[in-house]
Amino acid sequence: MRNVVVTGLGLVTCLGHDKEAVGKRLKELKHGCVAYQPFEADEKIPIHVAAPVPGFDTASTDPEDWTFPDDIHFRLEQLKGLSPNALYAHFALKRAIGDAGLEKGDLSNERTGLYTASSGSAAMTHFHLDRMKRFGPLRCSPLGIVASIAGTLNFNLAAAYKIRGSTCGFVSACASSGHALGFAHDEIALNRQDRMVVVGAEDFTLDTIVPFAGMRVLSVNPDPDTASRPFDKNRDGFVGTGGAVALILEEESIALRRGAPILGRFAGWGQATDGYHVAASHPDGEGLANAIRLALGQAGWDKETVDYINAHATSTLAGDISECRALKSVFGSSGGPAISSTKALTGHALSLSSIMEASFCLLAMQQGFTPGSAHITSLDPEAQGLNILRESLDSAPKRLLSNSSGFGGVNVVLAIEQP
Amino acid sequence: MATTKLNQEELRESLKRCPESAIEAALEFNETRNPDLLPAIVLGIIERFVEPDVRPVIREGKDQTRLLEDLGIDSLLMVEIVILVEETLSIQIENEELRNLRTLGDIKGYLDAKIKGLPVPTNKNIFNFEQVVATMPHQAPFLFLQEARINGTEADGSYHISGEEVFLEGHFKGNPVFPASLMLEALGQLAVLFMLKTDSDAFGGRIKPESIYFVSCDGVRCHKMCKPQDTMQMKVALKKVHAPLAQFEGTILCQGARVAKAEEISLTFELESSNEAGVEQ
Numbered sequence: 001m002r003n004v005v006v007t008g009l010g011l012v013t014c015l016g017h018d019k020e021a022v023g024k025r026l027k028e029l030k031h032g033c034v035a036y037q038p039f040e041a042d043e044k045i046p047i048h049v050a051a052p053v054p055g056f057d058t059a060s061t062d063p064e065d066w067t068f069p070d071d072i073h074f075r076l077e078q079l080k081g082l083s084p085n086a087l088y089a090h091f092a093l094k095r096a097i098g099d100a101g102l103e104k105g106d107l108s109n110e111r112t113g114l115y116t117a118s119s120g121s122a123a124m125t126h127f128h129l130d131r132m133k134r135f136g137p138l139r140c141s142p143l144g145i146v147a148s149i150a151g152t153l154n155f156n157l158a159a160a161y162k163i164r165g166s167t168c169g170f171v172s173a174c175a176s177s178g179h180a181l182g183f184a185h186d187e188i189a190l191n192r193q194d195r196m197v198v199v200g201a202e203d204f205t206l207d208t209i210v211p212f213a214g215m216r217v218l219s220v221n222p223d224p225d226t227a228s229r230p231f232d233k234n235r236d237g238f239v240g241t242g243g244a245v246a247l248i249l250e251e252e253s254i255a256l257r258r259g260a261p262i263l264g265r266f267a268g269w270g271q272a273t274d275g276y277h278v279a280a281s282h283p284d285g286e287g288l289a290n291a292i293r294l295a296l297g298q299a300g301w302d303k304e305t306v307d308y309i310n311a312h313a314t315s316t317l318a319g320d321i322s323e324c325r326a327l328k329s330v331f332g333s334s335g336g337p338a339i340s341s342t343k344a345l346t347g348h349a350l351s352l353s354s355i356m357e358a359s360f361c362l363l364a365m366q367q368g369f370t371p372g373s374a375h376i377t378s379l380d381p382e383a384q385g386l387n388i389l390r391e392s393l394d395s396a397p398k399r400l401l402s403n404s405s406g407f408g409g410v411n412v413v414l415a416i417e418q419p
Numbered sequence: 420m421a422t423t424k425l426n427q428e429e430l431r432e433s434l435k436r437c438p439e440s441a442i443e444a445a446l447e448f449n450e451t452r453n454p455d456l457l458p459a460i461v462l463g464i465i466e467r468f469v470e471p472d473v474r475p476v477i478r479e480g481k482d483q484t485r486l487l488e489d490l491g492i493d494s495l496l497m498v499e500i501v502i503l504v505e506e507t508l509s510i511q512i513e514n515e516e517l518r519n520l521r522t523l524g525d526i527k528g529y530l531d532a533k534i535k536g537l538p539v540p541t542n543k544n545i546f547n548f549e550q551v552v553a554t555m556p557h558q559a560p561f562l563f564l565q566e567a568r569i570n571g572t573e574a575d576g577s578y579h580i581s582g583e584e585v586f587l588e589g590h591f592k593g594n595p596v597f598p599a600s601l602m603l604e605a606l607g608q609l610a611v612l613f614m615l616k617t618d619s620d621a622f623g624g625r626i627k628p629e630s631i632y633f634v635s636c637d638g639v640r641c642h643k644m645c646k647p648q649d650t651m652q653m654k655v656a657l658k659k660v661h662a663p664l665a666q667f668e669g670t671i672l673c674q675g676a677r678v679a680k681a682e683e684i685s686l687t688f689e690l691e692s693s694n695e696a697g698v699e700q
Contacts, residue, residue, distance in 0.1 A: 064436065076468060077496045139506060142498040162583075 001189045005419060007260040008100025008248030009359050010092040012201075014051035014241045014346055017069075017095065023363040027392045029374040031345040033224040033239050038206060045210055047218045049227040051241035051347040053204050058084035061127035063147075078160070081143040083121030085201035085352075086156040088244035093157060093199055096246035100260055104162075111194040113165030115184045116153035117176035117351045118200070122207035124148040153199055165193050171351070174312070175271075176200065178354030178404040178412030181247065182269035188251050196249045200355035204242025208350070212240065215279065217316050228348075229375035230313035230320055230341035231383045238314040239347030245356045262419040264362045267301070267399075270294025274409025280318050281405055285326025288312075288403060291411040292330045299415035301399060303330060306337040308370050308397035310357045312405045313341035314348045323403065324382040333385040338397070340373035340389045354404035358414050365396045365418050425449075425506060433506050437467040445507050454534045457508075458527055464503050465523070468496055482524025487548075487566060488579050488650040494549070508534070518547050521566065544569040546612065551576075554615055555608065556628045560585060563605035564653075567612050572621070572657040574613040578605055582647030597645040602679045606669035607633055610655045610686060614665060621660050623690060630689035634664060638682025649673050655684070663687045 014032030015022045025032075036050035038059070057067045063079045072090055074082070082090075097107070106112065128144035141147075146155045151169040158167050166187055170179040177200030184196035202208065212218050219237040221227040228239040255262060272290035274282035281288070296303055309327065313320045320341075331337060342360050349356050364371055370393035379388060402414045425433060427446055434442045441463020448456040458480065466477045469490050476489055486492040492500065497520075501512050510533055520526050532539050546554065546567045555562060567576035580597050587595035614626050645651055655669040665686050671679040 075470065077493060077499075080499065135506075138511070139502055141502070142495045 002191055003252035004185050004188045004249050004266040005252045005255050006247050006263045006266055006362055006416075007250050007255050008096040008098075008102065008246070009263055009362055010095030010097070010099060010246040011243070011356075011359060012053060012056070012088040012092045013243040013245065013356060014053055016054065017091070019099070019363060020367075022360075023367040023369075026342060026345065026360055026363065026371045027367070027369040029345060029372055029392060031224070031228065031374065032241070033227055033347060035222065035224055045206075045213065046220050047210070047213055048222040049219065049224050049239050050204075050209060051239055053088065053241070053243045056084075056088065056204075058087060058203070059205065061123055063087075077143070080141060081146050081156060083124045083147045083152045084203040084205060085118050085121060085242065085244060086147070086152045088242065089116070089153050089157060089199050089201035089246065090160065092201065092244035093161070093197065093246040096197070096248050100248040101258075102248065106195065107197065108162035108164055110164050112163065112197070113184070113187060113193045113195075114154060114158055114161070114163045114167045114197045114199070115170065115180040116157065116168075116199045116201070117170045117180040117355065118150055118153045119171065119173070119176070119202065119208075119351045120150035120152060121148050121203050121205075122211070123203060123205040126207055153201055157197070157199060161197075163197070165196075172410045172412075173406030173408065174314075174348070174350050174353055175404040175406035175410045175412040176351035176354070177245075177356070178269070178358075178402075178414060179271065181249075181266070181355055181358060181414060182271060182412060184249050185266050185269060188249055194251050194254050197246065198249060198355060199244060199246040200352040201244035202242045202350045202352040204240075208242065209240030212238075219315065226375050228315050228344050228346075230311065230315040230344055231324075231373055231380055231388050232376045233378045233380040235315045235317065235320065235380075237316055238343065241347040241349045243349060243352060243356070245352060245359045247355060247359060264365055264416050265419050267415040267417050268295055268298030269412065269414045270296070270298060271410065271412045273411065276409045279407050281322035282409060283318075283322055283325070285322040285324075285329065287409050288323060288326035288405055288411040288413070289329045291413040292326065292401060292403070295401060295413040295415045299417070301415065306331075306399050306401055308361070308400040309337050309339045310361050310371075310400065310402040311339055311341045312353070312403040314343055315341070319405065320380065321382045323405070324380070324386060327386055336387050337401075338370055338387050338389045338393065340371050342371055344374040354402065354412060354414070357404070358402045358416065361397075361400050361402050361416055365400075365416075368396045369394055370397050425509075430507065433503065434464070438463045441466070448508065452534065454531055457530050457534065460507060461504060461526055461530060462523070464507065465490070465492070465500055468492070468500050477523070480523065482522060482527065484523045485521060485577070486523070487521075488577055494547070504530070510534070518550070519545055521545060521547075521568075544616075544618070546616065551612065554612060556631070557608055557611070562608065563601060564608045564612060567609060569613055569617055572619070573654060574609055575652065575654045576609045576612065577650055577652050579650045580645060580647050587647065595647050597649070597651075599641045599679065602641070602645065602651065602671055603636055603639065603681060603684070605651060606653055606655055606667075606671065606681055607684055607686065609653050610665070610667045610669070610684060613655060613657065613667075614686070614688060621657060622665065622688065623662060625691045626688045627691050630687075632687050634685040634687050636681055636684050639680070641679045643673065643676055643678045645673055645678055651678065658683065663689060
């Protein structure tokens, strides 16, 4: 198996778009949640807080109405094929490419692939289908489909960057970008590709976030400072966010040969499924515990050598408890690695969350800290005994795991270590 | 078949980002169905969909302005334009009819006939990019023909040099120039399309696409260079057929200036057998 390293990182998140600034906010536990006015405009919507992406306004279903930073110019026919998350993805990938120091030819060749994760664009799907039903299919934008369905990131980014290696989109709900990263790791480890671009991106629109209110899993807390509070016994659900994160994975010797910055080593990953419920995690976190053991096995790590775990913990009752039990079943009921959920700062980014949190881990390793779990005033009894960080540490983890779980009981765990 | 007619407010909303003159013309057309208003409406809709730097070309309104080469309107953007034109004029444009629209003049003539209920002009001898790709044995990255039209014993066609052609990286380093040898190749490809698609019986039957090969080229002169973003306007004329050889002369223009000329391009070919050609026995 070949070694896989991360050489580029690009972010478009509610905490900002700049690596240094995002790292600083993670360390200082400064969240990106706000009282979100569009929720207040509709009295049927019971939620108040969201974590919007600064610098972008994609509320309209007409891409020509969008506002975004001016460092990328889109031709009209390109813009009309974008969903909001593909727009974010373009910016994140541009930043990751710059971070990794890649040239055009490094991306467009048969040994470089692209894996993406997205749930598609509910807002664009709704808009185009509504138009189709009202005016007929011949009045629909020819690019409406590529701007809507879950593969929208692959379509747009592969065409824009002339990707010629393996390309695939992953749809496993909130574990999607974890799967994209894991399989991208394997493409390189198994010598099928030398370099993989991995991008996760999710719309920030009412149509993406509000439907979760129907499951009663969104926080109705109107206070942005406490709405997202994983591991707190008074949590009442998650806060919605969107954005994009792009990572560049490369085979280690190739990255070293071109003098690339090595942000971290992707040591392995594991995935396992609960096989329990369509929407809820197994109460004892069986699938997640198995995924953790598999990730440790592929990385070749003893569990005692793990310094930090970035938990999936969304701030929902069932999910957080299940994860606490999974962690205890692997690491024991006392001590163990430091654990936090950065979703206290960002809210839950759905299919983007796994790669976003992996990127936060890489930033923490690079900038020398371990992020704490914010907003806990009363620790959930299920978390008692676990080493839940309440404040950030001034030291970086050497070895860490990043957990993700999604609908259908899928679980993905990524193992990352300092280079 | 007429489509749903929009009210004034819906029409104005649909046409937002079009020039105000086009919106006003559309509102008036909605009431009067006066075909004299069509150019202002259609040019305004096209202008709304193209990049700002080519909008002045549309405002000139020349009939010979080409949609792909001069305005950068590809087939999907064309569909966007068609949808808005259909919505604005309450008409239905068929896919087959779309293929014949290559220039602003084609569009104006087409819509004028459509509104007046006259027969729509058709031209089976026009080949858009998709048809060129479906016809030619040559394929990317070695296809240097994007559109073509056959007219009697002549064919004209075009190729837009995008700058993304991989050989331009080395021809030359830091100074991309479309190779003269490939200009001749492009002319030869236009001749191949003519041989495969002409309605005339000049060749004595249908030619096997995989049988056509280059033989010789005489009297070649290159006058100017072609570089990225140039569009080569090519023309070939059949000089004579002496089976298994066919001889053409060819010229290439770029922005009206002569770029290259070949007095005699010879290609060899074989005919389909009557069975293969699908002729009844």
